[in-house]
Amino acid sequence: MDMDAFFCSVEVLDRPELRGKPVIVGGGVARGVVSAASYEARKFGVHSAMSMAQAMRRCPHAIVLSGRMERYAFISRRIMELLATRTPLVAPISIDEAYLDLTHWLPPGVSAEEVARDIQQEILRETGLTCSVGVATGKAIAKMASDLKKPNGLVIVPPGTEADFLAPLPIGALRGVGEMTEKRLRDMGIRTVGDLAALPEALLTAKFGVAGRDLLALARGFDDSPVVPERQAKSIGRETTFLIDVTDREALERTLLDLCEDVAASLRRHALLARGVTLKLRYGDFSTHTHSKTLVEPTEVTEMLYDVALGLFRAANPTRAVRLIGVTTGPLISVADRQLSLFDAPSEKHRKLASAMDAIRDRFGADAVIRARLADKPTSRDQA
DNA sequence: TCTGGGGTCCTAGGACCC
């Protein structure tokens, strides 16, 4: 199940005067990208992930909105609840998409196709939004089927017809084939999934390794990875791109603290501890570097994360202007699995303070308590 | 054209251990 132009459709729902107009939800025009484009905007060649600058060139009269994530998340939760009434095996893969395994959950005498239509009608009735659905024996093929007839489409791939369904599709439509792989395959003369399916496995493995073998299997219709609900997160991170590249170390370090604060709060909210920290820096030429360190002891404490992140930042010693800075933590373990060390005492104070601050923020909002370090000057993120 | 922010998974070399 895949919602159609989800963010834009929600905006049109809430503001009917937008209906029929080219609407784009995305980041700032300066350095942002398109998050969602209405079908009217897509007619002009606008699509998600395109830079806003290019989108505006292609569709100068588009209505550009910055997006309201809380509103989208609210509607998403409602949709996921509706899906959960059909089968316990629902795996949300993003805010507007989910896989359902109906194998053992079809009501007697009811086909998967009928359930799919029913879901589309129910979502439309309950939210006013349309979605597209693909029905197949595997996730990847179901996803490709749902992409085929948007919006409000329903495409069924009967068991045994997978390879025939895939063969005419352009190679870039195959899940796992991104920009890089598409280019390499096209250079080899491969244009459709059928072309790929006809190649010998040895050739694909030689060129692309394990990924080549997997792509070939999918191209031939073999797709059986299970629908797994509720997978535990393996990493949690925050990053920010500046409006203008930043050289000022003090400003960068302040942003780093801000990011660590966010990440730590998220870890605590999910009752997780980080075993490692990765600092990410992107420079003006878009070159991107990461610097990681495994922690002596897993933590969810802002100061511990910041201490390590700052150490990585100072060791990296960036001399060029920074376009993006980010902090990612992982791998993660559950708080329940914390191994208490003999030298744990000093961080206990931090943990208590942090949970007190989290509680205040939950009740009074994110800005109710802020660090003295972040209090006076605006952080670079405020400017971004 | 000039590239967000949230992730997952894979590769590969070197350290380290047995």
Next chain:
DNA sequence: TCTGGGGTCCTAGGACCC
């Protein structure tokens, strides 16, 4: 003085997805 093989962890980079 010419030096194994296997497993796991750490770190960096990169492709891909939504």
